[in-house]
Amino acid sequence: MRALLPAATLVLLLLGLPHAAPWFHAGWPSLSHPLYVRTSFVALTVSHLLLVVSATALATAIGLALGILATRPAGRSLLPTVRAVAVVGQTFPPVAVLAIAVPLLGFGAAPTFVALVLYGVLPVLGQTVAGLDAVPAAALHAADGMGYGRWRRLIDVELPLAAGPIMAGIRLSAIVSVGTATIGSAVGATTLGSPIVEGLVGNNTAYVVQGALLVGALALTVDGLLAMAARGVGR
Amino acid sequence: MSRAPLLPVLMLCAIGAIAAATLPFAHVAPNRLLSGIAQRPHPWLFAALWGALAVTAWPRAPRGLAIGCVALVIVALPWCLAHEATTWLAGARATTRVQAGAGFWTMWLAAGLLLLDRLREVGRGWQVVVWVAVTGAVGGYAVAGGFDGIAVVREFHAQHDAFVEALFTHLRLCVLTLSLALLIGAPLGLRTWRTRRGEGVLLGVLAFLQTVPSLALFALLIGPFAWIATRWPVLGAWGFGGTGAAPAVFALVLYALLPVVRYTIGGLEAVPADARDAARGLGMSRWQVLVRVQLPLGWPVLLAGLRIVAVQTIGLAAVAALIGAGGLGRFVFLGIGQGATDMVLLGTLAIIGLALLVDLLFQGVLALTERRA
Incomplete structure (x- = not known):
């Protein structure tokens, strides 16, 4: 239900906006081009989603690997350092990470992708460590008693028990990514932020509204879908 | 050893x-x-x-x-x-x-x-x-x-006056947001906690708002705020309009409300019921219990929440530069537009430094509070 309503809104917007030129003409009579046509809204949505999904997938892989490493006996001593990185990293605003990536990688999708990955790792990493740390010792002893190896214990016992917090981390990471990818259009990435930024620069409020409506619906859809997935995992 | x-x-x-x-x-x-x-x-x-x-x-x-x-x-x-x-x-x-x-x-x-x-x-x-x-x-x-x-450093010296002004604009946006969020959020949290009704709905609505990307929320506010400014020109004369500080602070407060309300409720819940009962038994009024028992005991939780809000607001205020609110984000986006790496770096370093400094400040106050407790 939580995903259905925003998803339906998103689809309606994608189908309806290209035909809504008369409405925007009526709303902003002074604008000669009240409908964003440089790139189709569907193409913008797809490229926005691709950026978010690929970055979140990579961030999840890195965060999970680091989180698992830091909770194994061999990597335990890394835990305080990992925590410190996560705490310091959270104070770095997404805009700052984006801005730092530009001089290193130039304009376009590349700096946005790197910023999304760097920033997306932190919530997954933090929640993986928290989730694995909260696995009851009794469950671990039981697994050891049943003769489980280290890998089997991790995959069959620890990860399923920590799945709730880990999914919460992935969800947070994805939501932040949707927002940061929107700002990424200011450094040349093609996303749903492009109509917003172009509208702000060119004083075209109609573009701004179109981009903002779509990106809002997209964010709520992604959030709803991941909330549903989290509930499925928690069961 | x-x-x-x-x-x-x-x-x-x-x-x-x-x-x-x-x-x-x-x-x-x-x-x-x-x-x-x-x-x-x-x-x-x-x-x-x-x-x-x-x-x-x-x-x-x-x-x-x-x-x-x-x-x-x-x-x-x-x-x-x-x-x-x-x-x-x-x-x-x-x-x-x-x-x-x-x-x-x-x-x-x-x-x-x-x-x-x-x-x-x-x-x-x-x-x-x-x-x-x-x-x-x-x-x-x-x-x-x-x-x-x-x-x-050269960029800083070349743009010294503009930089200092941007820094103060940024700080002003953040302080205003934090005070408004506390003024609105704390009573809202207190009321929800006392009546034990509507907590799910309130937090749900605020979480919903937090999901909307900052740039989209800033952008969506331009229309309504411009309309208000034309409707009541008195407000417009005060600098109230579709772009600028007014919609920026409005959006920033909306983002700040979720943590403030959540941590207010958390702080109130952190106070043992026994302590409240004892205070009531001593003949304290509800207001006295709030100020003399609940506030001192729940304070650390609220402070931890304010720390999160402050750091989050400093970062989000940078995005507000895109709707003309000024601040350090102006250096970042202007620099990106001109391709002036040093200008971007100057703005970015200042934002990160400010966030780290405020974070440290809250950590220090939190440590002092805990020592006294």
């Missing part, structure tokens, strides 16, 4: 050594808009330095020596950059700029984390002393003009 953990030290030293050997330490650019030529002075020297640092992690090595060496590296790295800059700049044109490269930043970050790691083994007093000494050494050298050859 407790054995220091070896793994984090070795890992950070490896990162530092790889950065020293492969990444550019600095760039020398003909002017502030063109990109520079990568420079890697004495890569083997820097790599050897990291090797030496790794040796200080040897379990038998004295702790003080290790901490001293790492602190020295943190001070020496920017000094080294400044020193190289003066040699590169000698005889070059006045527009030439020396920018710190990825190698410098990675090494500096690795050294900072290394110090953080080694300092975990000593008391809080020593931690403060070492950090103050390191910041004082680097900051003192900066104030004395030691880094004037570095591009970011």
Whole structure:
């Protein structure tokens, strides 16, 4: 239900906006081009989603690997350092990470992708460590008693028990990514932020509204879908 | 003597050594808009330095020596950059700029984390002393003009007035947001907690708002705020309009409300029911219980929430520059637009520094509160 309503809104917007030129003409009579046509809204949505999904997938892989490493006996001593990185990293605003990536990688999708990955790792990493740390010792002893190896214990016992917090981390990471990818259009990435930024620069409020409506619906859809997935995992 | 953990030290030293050997330490650019030529002075020297640092992690090595060496590296790295800059700049044109490269930043970050790691083994007093000494050494050298050859510092001097104004605008946005969020959020949280109704709905609505990307929310507010300003010109005369500070603060407060309400409720729940009952039994009024029992006992939780809100607001306020609210984000986005890397870096460093400083400030207050409790 939580995903259905925003998803339906998103689809309606994608189908309806290209035909809504008369409405925007009526709303902003002074604008000669009240409908964003440089790139189709569907193409913008797809490229926005691709950026978010690929970055979140990579961030999840890195965060999970680091989180698992830091909770194994061999990597335990890394835990305080990992925590410190996560705490310091959270104070770095997404805009700052984006801005730092530009001089290193130039304009376009590349700096946005790197910023999304760097920033997306932190919530997954933090929640993986928290989730694995909260696995009851009794469950671990039981697994050891049943003769489980280290890998089997991790995959069959620890990860399923920590799945709730880990999914919460992935969800947070994805939501932040949707927002940061929107700002990424200011450094040349093609996303749903492009109509917003172009509208702000060119004083075209109609573009701004179109981009903002779509990106809002997209964010709520992604959030709803991941909330549903989290509930499925928690069961 | 407790054995220091070896793994984090070795890992950070490896990162530092790889950065020293492969990444550019600095760039020398003909002017502030063109990109520079990568420079890697004495890569083997820097790599050897990291090797030496790794040796200080040897379990038998004295702790003080290790901490001293790492602190020295943190001070020496920017000094080294400044020193190289003066040699590169000698005889070059006045527009030439020396920018710190990825190698410098990675090494500096690795050294900072290394110090953080080694300092975990000593008391809080020593931690403060070492950090103050390191910041004082680097900051003192900066104030004395030691880094004037570095591009970011030049950009700062060139744009001094605009920068100071942007900094104060940024601070004003954040302070206004924080006070409004506290004024609205704390009573809202208190009411929800007392009546035990509507908590799910309220938090749900606020979480829903938090999901909407900041740029979209800022952008959506332009229309309604412009309409209000034309409808009531008095407000418009006060600087109230579709763009500028008014919609920015409105959106920032909406984002700040969720943590404020959530942590207000958390703080109230952290107070044991016994303490409240005892206070009521002493004949205190509801207001007295709130001010003399619940506030002092629930304060740390609320403060932890405010810390999150403050850091979050500093970052989000940067985006508000896109709707004309000014602040440090203006440097970032203007710099991106002009392709002026130094300007972007100046704004970015200031935002990060501000966020870290505010975070430290709240940590300090939190530590003081806990000690008294």
